[in-house]
């Protein structure tokens with residue numbers, strides 16, 4: 001077993017060898033520009049792009065014409081939200097019509113959504129940020145209550161990248177369609193990990209990123225519904241009018257081939273991988289709990305991604321915990337202490353997790369390459385490190401003796 005062990009599959013995934021093998025010829029042999037209509041080099045590239053488009057569409061129940069290639073989810077999110085506001089923001093809100101400048105989103109979105117919403121607020125949009133429940137979930141009732149006559153779009157994450165919680169997308173989508181409100185879904189963590197069908201799930205716009213599903217970095221796609229309703233977007237990048245005028249720029253054929261292959265393989269292995277990764281996730285939690293008390297699950301036990309486990313450890317200091325394990329385990333923490341700020345994760349904060357527990361939270365991402373042996377090794381390292389840190393903690397001692405720490409009056413306070 002090679003260490004450190006990679007348990008950060010929500011941050012990114014390795015490109016699957018099968019995906020890479022399909023990509024390679026497009027660097028050197030089939031190098032035409034997919035927009036070159038006058039010779040076979042261009043035709044072959046276009047054919048490869050068409051195949052990829054169909055493979056991606058197939059995974060999410062869309063039609064190939066509804067896929068717009070981008071550089072990843074961040075760009076797709078920007079195109080979806082800014083493009084919709086530019087297209088419909090000044091349309092007078094009327095029943096039965098898409099229009100208005102009100103956006104509904106949540107506090108547990110990825111920064112790409114939150115920062116895009118902040119930008120749109122500066123441009124005259126009004127944004128409602130829903131607070132999720134303590135498991136990180138938004139409810140249909142909350143969205144219903146937040147809806148206004150001028151609501152243009154509801155933008156919600158499907159599978160949360162920090163805690164793995166799944167939102168009730170199908171039900172919220174149904175509500176949006178009843179009210180003629182666009183429904184944008186950040187599907188980055190969900191697509192290829194759980195069943196997704198844009199028709200059954202009532203989605204109008206959805207972003208996908210290849211590097212989160214065993215494809216290459218720097219490529220993704222935006223699903224844009226073509227009927228019921230036909231969604232139109234104003235492009236944010238102008239140029240040669242590629243991608244039905246929504247996203248100009250020479251197509252990155254090699255990466256698009258990779259995204260297509262990644263989607264096809266993810267679809268073929270969806271059921272078995274869901275089963276395998278969720279078993280490993282549960283095994284990891286059980287092993288850790290068998291060796292440690294006062295462990296908290298951040299997330300929802302029922303509605304969650306198969307390969308994501310976020311735990312907080314009482315009475316350990318976040319930075320010491322990470323320092324203690326990061327020679328062995330590559331994981332992410334709910335503490336942003338690596339960045340300039342010492343702010344805990346905005347997601348955990350929005351769920352009402354206290355700062356101490358947020359700082360001591362660890363996200364374990366389990367993926368295609370993860371083995372039971374690695375999971376057991378990770379559990380052992382976590383138990384060792386947390387036990388050692390707690391041995392140094394007078395607070396943990398007191399908690400074990402049943403002293404309510406919140407009742408203690410500290411000298412000097």
Ligand SMILES: *Cc1c(COP(=O)(O)O)cnc(C)c1O
Pocket residue numbers: 010011071072073074075110112157159160161186188189208209210212220
């Ligand atoms: C990774 C991620 C993004 C950003 O995707 P990129 O393709 O890296 O820009 C957006 N949303 C979620 C939920 C993510 O996990």
